[in-house]
Amino acid sequence: MSHPGRFHPDSPLLDHCPPTLPRDAYRDPDWHAAEVEHVWKTSWVYVGRRAELPAGTIRPVELVGQRLILVHDEAGALRAFHNTCRHRGAELCAAEGPIHGRRITCPYHQWTYDTQGRLISTAFGTPTGDFRKEEHGLFPVHLHEWRGFLFVCLSDTPPDFTQAPIPGLPTLDNWPLEGLARGHRRQWDMACNWKIFWENYNECLHCPGVHPNLSQRVPVFARGINAPNEAAEWSPDGPQLPVLSEGASTWTVSGRPCGPEFPDLTEAERAAGASFLTFYPTCYITAHVDFLRVGTLTPMGPERTLLTIDWLFPPETLAAPGFDLADAVDFSAQVVDEDAMACEMNQRGLASERYTAGTLMPQEFEIAQFHAWLRARLPAEMKDAS
Ligand code: FES
Ligand SMILES: [Fe+2]
Structure with missing residues (x-):
């Protein structure tokens, strides 16, 4: 990509201004239904962390209209199944709870399955010789665990998990993700399309x-850019702009860490103040020097999206005397409040019939990447329309 005269040739900025997705992509129920089929049902979708599903526990989860169960057995194995009994289709599990006797029992007529989904008993029903138990196990769903984070994919042929994160983004190798504990959760019910x-x-x-x-905290943001390499004067060999304001080391109200800093981060990771890892379409992780946030998107309809944010900390931080949850939570919760307002404002404006599509600026290169990711999954007729 070249930027004659304006930017360094290695700048990530776009060298042209491409069109956005069309208005229908954010409002049309048919478009949304197609995305559910071709994007959400074929992608790995985040459903929770191993640390929050104790061994011997079963939990119902809902994923784009499909009810599933997550099963964590006593031996430590994690599995997912459709939440439907093979007898006459009753819901197997309505609320999280213990797995009794290592069996999953349907509450309707007590058909019983083991934690691998095999049918064990038809209870009071007495099948004839033509009934083969091995043909009536629970419907399995693909489950993948990545560093304590659990993802499921509704497709029979899920994509390679490693392809899900966008190439080139940080991998958070130096953060101890598996051992963190949730200190807080907050949800935003947003009147906007998930892509907004x-x-x-x-x-x-x-x-x-x-x-x-x-x-103010991140002066680079005050210039409308995400990172120093987006600045007009940037060059890989020149002096690098500081990301965080003087004296601040993290995204807390005070600017000070809310507990001990993660010990294995590089100097660059500390200086960045925040490292972002994205798993389209489902979730992102924002990692700071002292805590993390996990944001999860749940599409509720073409113009409604539920955003859930979990704040994760080292258990020692949560247990330390004087730990101030508000210092860690309030700063970023305000940012999300502001983003949610912006997203809803964007969605309201799309109601105008005069708007058919917009235009991206060069700084919106990551939106262009997101659109390319999305278009690669849409059927041909929608690709052409977009
Ligand atoms: S529907 Fe589950 S046992 Fe009958
Ligand atoms: Fe924002």
Whole structure:
């Protein structure tokens, strides 16, 4: 990509201004239904952490209209199944609870399955010789564990998990993800399409106007860019802009860490203040020097998205006397409040019939990457329309 005269040739900025997705992509129920089929049902979707599903526990989860169960057996194996009994289809599990006697028992007529999903007993039903138990096991769902994070895929042929994160982004290898504990959860029920959230997440042109506090803490954001290498004067060999404001080392209200810093981070990871890892379409992790946030998107309809944010800490931090949860939570919760307002404002504006599609600026190169990721999954007729 070249940027004649304006940017260093290694700058990630776009060298042209491509069109956005069309208006229908954010509003049309048929478009949304197609995305559920071709994007959400074929992708790995985040459903929770191993640390929060104790061994010997079963939990119902819902995923784009499909009810599933997560099963963590006494031996430590994790599995997922459709939440439907093979007898006459009753829901197997309505609420999280212990697995009794290592068996999953349907509450309707007591058919019983083992934790591998095999049918063990038809209870009071007495099948004739033509009934073969081995043909009536639970319907399995693919489950993948990545560093204590659990993902499921509804497709019979799930993609390779390693292809899910966008290449080139940080991998968070130096953060002890497996051992962290949840200190707080907050949810935002947003009146916007799920893609509006990702688009807003992927650019900082809105930062100076929408996030005044954050832009003070992260002066790079005050210039409408996500990282120093997006600045017009940037070159890989030149002096690098500081990311965080003087004296601050993290995204807390005070700017100070809320507990001990993670010991294995590199100097660059400390200086960045935040490292982002994205798993389209389902979740992202924002990692700071002292804690992490996990944001999960649940599409509830073409114009409604539930955002769940978990704040994760080392257990020692949560247990330390004087630990101030508000210092860690309030700063980023304000940022999310501001983003949610921006997303809803974007969605409301898309109701205008005069708007058919917009235009990306060069700084919105990560939105262009997101659109390319999405288009690669859409059927041909929708690709052409977009
Ligand atoms: S529907 Fe489950 S045992 Fe009958
Ligand atoms: Fe934002």
